[in-house]
Amino acid sequence: MGETHLAEGPPSFSDLGGQGAEVVLSIRVARARLRLMRVRARRLQLRYVTDWGWKQLIVLSSISAFLILLLIAVFTVREGLPAFAKVGLWRLLSGTAWDVAESEFGILPMILGSIFVTLGALVMGVPLGVGCAVFLAEVAPRRARDLLRPAIELLVGIPSVVYGLVGMLVLVPLVGKLGGSGDSVLAASIVLSVMVLPTITTISEDSIRAVPQAYREGSLALGATHWQTVWRVVLPAARSGIVASIILGMGRAIGETMAMIMVIGNSIIIPTSPLSPARTLTGTLALELKYAAGLHWNALFATGAVLFVFILVLNSLALIVHRRAVAR
Amino acid sequence: MRMASPRVTQRIAWSLTWASAGVVVLALGVIVGYVVIKGAGAIDWEFLSTSPKGGLSGEGGVLSAIVGTVYIVALTVAIAAPLGIGAGIYLVEYARESWFTRLVRSGVEVLAGVPSIIFGLFGFALFVVALKLSFSILSGALALACLVLPTIIRTTEEALRAVPQSYREASMACGATKFQTIRKIALPAALPGILTAIILAVGRSVEETAVLYVTMGGSAAMPRSFLSGGRTLALHTYFLAMETRAMGKALGTALLLIVLIMLINGLIRFVSRRYMARMYGGR
Numbered sequence: 001m002g003e004t005h006l007a008e009g010p011p012s013f014s015d016l017g018g019q020g021a022e023v024v025l026s027i028r029v030a031r032a033r034l035r036l037m038r039v040r041a042r043r044l045q046l047r048y049v050t051d052w053g054w055k056q057l058i059v060l061s062s063i064s065a066f067l068i069l070l071l072i073a074v075f076t077v078r079e080g081l082p083a084f085a086k087v088g089l090w091r092l093l094s095g096t097a098w099d100v101a102e103s104e105f106g107i108l109p110m111i112l113g114s115i116f117v118t119l120g121a122l123v124m125g126v127p128l129g130v131g132c133a134v135f136l137a138e139v140a141p142r143r144a145r146d147l148l149r150p151a152i153e154l155l156v157g158i159p160s161v162v163y164g165l166v167g168m169l170v171l172v173p174l175v176g177k178l179g180g181s182g183d184s185v186l187a188a189s190i191v192l193s194v195m196v197l198p199t200i201t202t203i204s205e206d207s208i209r210a211v212p213q214a215y216r217e218g219s220l221a222l223g224a225t226h227w228q229t230v231w232r233v234v235l236p237a238a239r240s241g242i243v244a245s246i247i248l249g250m251g252r253a254i255g256e257t258m259a260m261i262m263v264i265g266n267s268i269i270i271p272t273s274p275l276s277p278a279r280t281l282t283g284t285l286a287l288e289l290k291y292a293a294g295l296h297w298n299a300l301f302a303t304g305a306v307l308f309v310f311i312l313v314l315n316s317l318a319l320i321v322h323r324r325a326v327a328r
Numbered sequence: 329m330r331m332a333s334p335r336v337t338q339r340i341a342w343s344l345t346w347a348s349a350g351v352v353v354l355a356l357g358v359i360v361g362y363v364v365i366k367g368a369g370a371i372d373w374e375f376l377s378t379s380p381k382g383g384l385s386g387e388g389g390v391l392s393a394i395v396g397t398v399y400i401v402a403l404t405v406a407i408a409a410p411l412g413i414g415a416g417i418y419l420v421e422y423a424r425e426s427w428f429t430r431l432v433r434s435g436v437e438v439l440a441g442v443p444s445i446i447f448g449l450f451g452f453a454l455f456v457v458a459l460k461l462s463f464s465i466l467s468g469a470l471a472l473a474c475l476v477l478p479t480i481i482r483t484t485e486e487a488l489r490a491v492p493q494s495y496r497e498a499s500m501a502c503g504a505t506k507f508q509t510i511r512k513i514a515l516p517a518a519l520p521g522i523l524t525a526i527i528l529a530v531g532r533s534v535e536e537t538a539v540l541y542v543t544m545g546g547s548a549a550m551p552r553s554f555l556s557g558g559r560t561l562a563l564h565t566y567f568l569a570m571e572t573r574a575m576g577k578a579l580g581t582a583l584l585l586i587v588l589i590m591l592i593n594g595l596i597r598f599v600s601r602r603y604m605a606r607m608y609g610g611r
Contacts (some may be wrong), residue, residue, distance in 0.1 A: 047505050047508065048505065050505075050507060051505045051506055051507040051508070054507045055422065055506070055507065057414060058414045058415075058417050058418045058421075058422060059418060059422070060414075061410065061411045061412075061413075061414030061415050061418070062414060062415040062418035062419065062422075062423075062432045063415075063428075063431070063432060063435070064411045064414075064415060064477065065415060065432065065435040065436045065439045065477055065478060065481060066431050066432060066434070066435025066436075066439075067435075068435075068439060068474045068477065069435050069438055069439050069442075071450065071454065072442065072446060072447075072450045072474075075449075075450050075453045075454060076446070076449065076450065079453055127348065128348045128351055128352065131344060131345045131347070131348030131349070132345070132348050132349050132352055134345050135345035135346065135348065135349045136349075138345075139342055139345050139346070140349070144349065147353065148349050148352065148353065150593070151352060151353050151356045152352065153593055154356060154360075154589070154590065154593060155352070155355075155356055157531060157535065157589040157590075157592065157593055158359065158535075158586065158589060159534070159535035159536075159537065159562045159565075159582075159585050159589070160535070160537060160538075161537050161562050161563075161565045161566045161569070161582070161585075162359070162363065162565065162582045162585060162586065163359070164566075164569070165363075165565060165569050165575075165578055165579065165582050166358070166359045166362055166363065166582075168569060169362070169366075169575060169579075170358065170362055194352075194355050194359075197352060201352075224334075225334045225335065225337075225338045226338060227334070227337060227338035227341045227342065228334060228337075228338070230341075231341070248441075251441055251443075254443065255442075255443025255444065255445065255446075256443075257443070257444065257445045257537075257538035258537040258538050258541070258566060261570070262566075262569065262570060282443065282445045282538070285445050285448070285449055285542075286445055286448070286538055286541055286542060289448070289449065289452055289542045290452075290542060300449070301449065301453070304445075304446055304449045307443065307445075307446065308442070308446055311441055311442060311443060311446075312438070312441075314441075315437075315438065315441040319437070
């Protein structure tokens, strides 16, 4: 009872004079202090325990993206491997016939289909996209910029089925007037060029804006016009960023699925002209996956693996170009 | 010796950039204008309040597709947001340069570039077939969560990086632990940015078709639980256009989608403007 003196407390208790009340009081006080100390101690430790626990959860969640990537790679390869084994890598890649009933699985037409629509999209999308980037970064008055920016944001947001739908109803009949049914590489390329444009424009604009102002001033001081400055100084300085934006745009184009299915006709042939129908790698996956079994199933995963490799190569290329730009 | 004077060349070049901007605005105008003009007629109360009849009839409205969209969006965000925000916190607050951090970073970077149909392929093999979830809202949301994860991680990371280091130092100096600092100081300051991350994920979930086409099935019936099949508005648009060829109704559904996306873009703009005001504006 070393703490009794603390229990002097309210005078009313000593008025009572009884020892009992004082002892009771001092015990209560001691208990209260003890409880307080315990709570404090617990809270102090709990803080660190909580800290530790949350940290573990956070570290765990941080690895989720890598795990998903790993799972995707494992599943695609595991399910695709039998096709590579039975059909053979070369025959799969170079075969021109894809016939489920005959167990013929050659994806060359689809590879070429994907490459052609992507190149077609770039032919139209790159000049437009870079043009818009120069416009936004160098030319546009404020009000034009305030109109174009949200327009490009909205283009990013429009679902690919809506692109496909409008492509089907507006573009395909127009292309059909040039010959053929209209479902064609050309129609698909035009739709894609609009879809990849935001990627090209936003990244190119960023890299144009990142060119130091001193470059522009130096060129202007030498008597160059604004356009000469942009063409000879700014664009070359922003080159790596622009190239990276184009490569990323290619990645988006190769990966696009639903809009392509809706405007390209989906015939498994090697397209010989822009007006001929074709099929993309992505289209094959979406159209056939739900009904596939056996070797057909494996062949689809092998197709997915090929697509995955395409994308990996393109994205690492973009990364390398971008790194070099940053290093400079 | 050049033919055209520099001034003339400049005028030509500038008009070309104006033209490319014009083409883009025109393309957007054609897309939105066409959908609005041709699709507005399809929308009435009956269209919004009845479910599709299913099969190849193309009859009925979009009610079950609206419900399916809500389910998918809610479930996708519920799965992806905690993981994505956690990973974002790790990258900004905890990460030291190590092999682990490099693994995390490259995982996010590569995953961000993977095309959506690959997520569909993977989701179909893992969730629909291997885990026997069959074509269901849950399978679709799980696959979609993988797709939106990199977006959430990157945006959260950016938002947390924008929080001044001095805030954290002040909190630590008051005796707060690391996690207390994160929870009470860093996260509230970065809240608008994290909200943007979630709204972006909502937008991606509303737009996405390819992943859901192969994981969700596309049943026209009203979904009863997360384990029943269903369709979203985007998926419904695809079925109407490609399978039943009910173009009027497809355009009506597309119009709903565009309105939804405009609302989402507006929301992002609103949130980020408030964010800017809070971080850099007066008080």
